[in-house]
Amino acid sequence: MSLGTFGVVLKFAMELEAMGTAYYETATTITQNQELKSIFESRIIQGQRRIQTLMRVRRENTTEMILEPITGLSSQKYRPQTECPPGCPDDQLIQLALTMENQIQQFYIDAAEKISFLSEAADIFERLAEENANNKKRLQSSS
């Protein structure tokens, strides 16, 4: 799906965050590793906060002059695989999480460039991408 307007970009970002949070909620119930569980739980809280941030960005940055169509951004590339089968081993949970964090990070990097005319929104996208990078580091260190 083409992400052709600021509203659609933000809606997709929120969908990604919701998918990420849902994944971590399931993963938390599967893993028995306390350290990993705690990483997943903190990511759930982070995901909720990120959605609030995105809602604020949408409220505060949609102005008449920036309703110009956005081109060259499509959702397909970034939609992560978020199903984790029951009893999924930890290393696979981590691998799925890493792939997901990577895709979300890439989405924010690409989208920030596309909405660079909205400096505050672009800045927040970049910060969210940085958080994804940090999340990846944390996941990697636990594997």
Next chain:
Amino acid sequence: MTVEVVKNYINGKWVESKTKKFRDVINPSTGEIIAKTPLSTKEEADQAIQAAKAAFWRWRSTPAQTRIRHLFRFRDALETHFEALSKVLTMEQGKCLDEARGEYRRTIENVECAASIPSLQMGYNKEDIAAGIDEMVIKQPLGVFFCVTPFNFPGMVPSWFWPYAIACGNTYIVKPSEQVPLSQVRQFELIHELGFPKGVLNMVHGGPEAVNALIESPDTVGMSFVGSTPVGKLLYAKCGEHGKRAQVQAGAKNFLTVMPDADLDRTVPALMTSFFGCTGQRCLSGAVLLAVGKVFEPLKKAIIKAVKEIKVGNGLEEGIQMGPLASKAGMEKTLSYIEKGIQEGAELLVDGRNITVPNYSNGYFVGPTVFDRVQPQMTIAREEIFGPVMSIIHVTNLDEAIDIIHANPFGNASSIFTTNGKTAREYQYRVKAGNIGINIGIVAPIATFPFSGMKNSFFGDLHGQGRDAVNFFTENKVVITRWF
């Protein structure tokens, strides 16, 4: 299903109108009736005037710092209910959600700007204008003001006026568009919950009878109007007759000029939002595109490609870029102008008639339409269409473009797209339009600047928003003092 009959808000209470005349409020995407607006009587308008008059002295003597706290609370409520308000706006007006959100953003900006009245309303003074004598100017509120507002920005336009008016110490009556009253009703529900002092802010729905009562009353002092030029002119004259202040922001026919050196990759998206954003129903929408010299062919090609990518549909669906016209009458008017364009010999490059929007066969949709080979004397180049129609005129140079712009009676907005600073400055310097854009599609002034307009697009002296609003809602009292 019962349809909501909207109520007036007078003296801090919701009041049912006693009128027998109503107007249907229709969701333009579906054709469904979603509410009914009472066409209030003269007596009901008078009740609102009397409530506002009675509230005036207590309110004007309330310190400005206290008055604006109501605005702060209202601003927070708008943030809290942002999405819900945006959806109501889309439902009654048709514009897509992003546009509705943009409208509410500007509404909030205006409330924020008005909240700086303790600074903006300050007068000025001078010591020793003569030996031992000082002089000062105090900016005082006047009394009961009202606004008559249009269907294209039902959430925002009243905010160009009333927050400033009441922050300055006046009391106020909002007369929303009878076609789209729900956005104001929802805002007044918040105002009611927040406990604004009774009578300070009132709302009366209706048509000419209510408007005439507001103008003719000896107890009102001024009117802000946004709407068409014929109605605006009429009301402006009527205000003059009755000794009222008036600011009348009227119709438009906006010309956008693209120079051969324009950056087309950036220009074309800006043109899309200008001509087709809000389905061409902004008073700042592009109407005529003046393509200068050799830019014509590549520009035309890029426009056709971009126009075909615009997604038309129910604005409530995220991703839709253009909603329906706000009314059946608006749709029919637009279609009749397209016919006229064909009859007068313009070439229809993109035809927006007979557009099919799946699941919304009763909606008032007209697709983006582009005419080429338009001549300045054609109807579609002269008259305000207020729909998604772009008329392209090929001109040889900037002088020819400016001559065409100046031959038109409107002067609301005009933009130039160029990478040459000298050309841009010349355009800004010479073009007689109230809002000039340099590489800007929609020249929408933020709340701290006046929403300007010239020629047949504005009647009055002081515009809406910013310092102009403060001057409109206050009068200068000069005090000269000497102490013995």
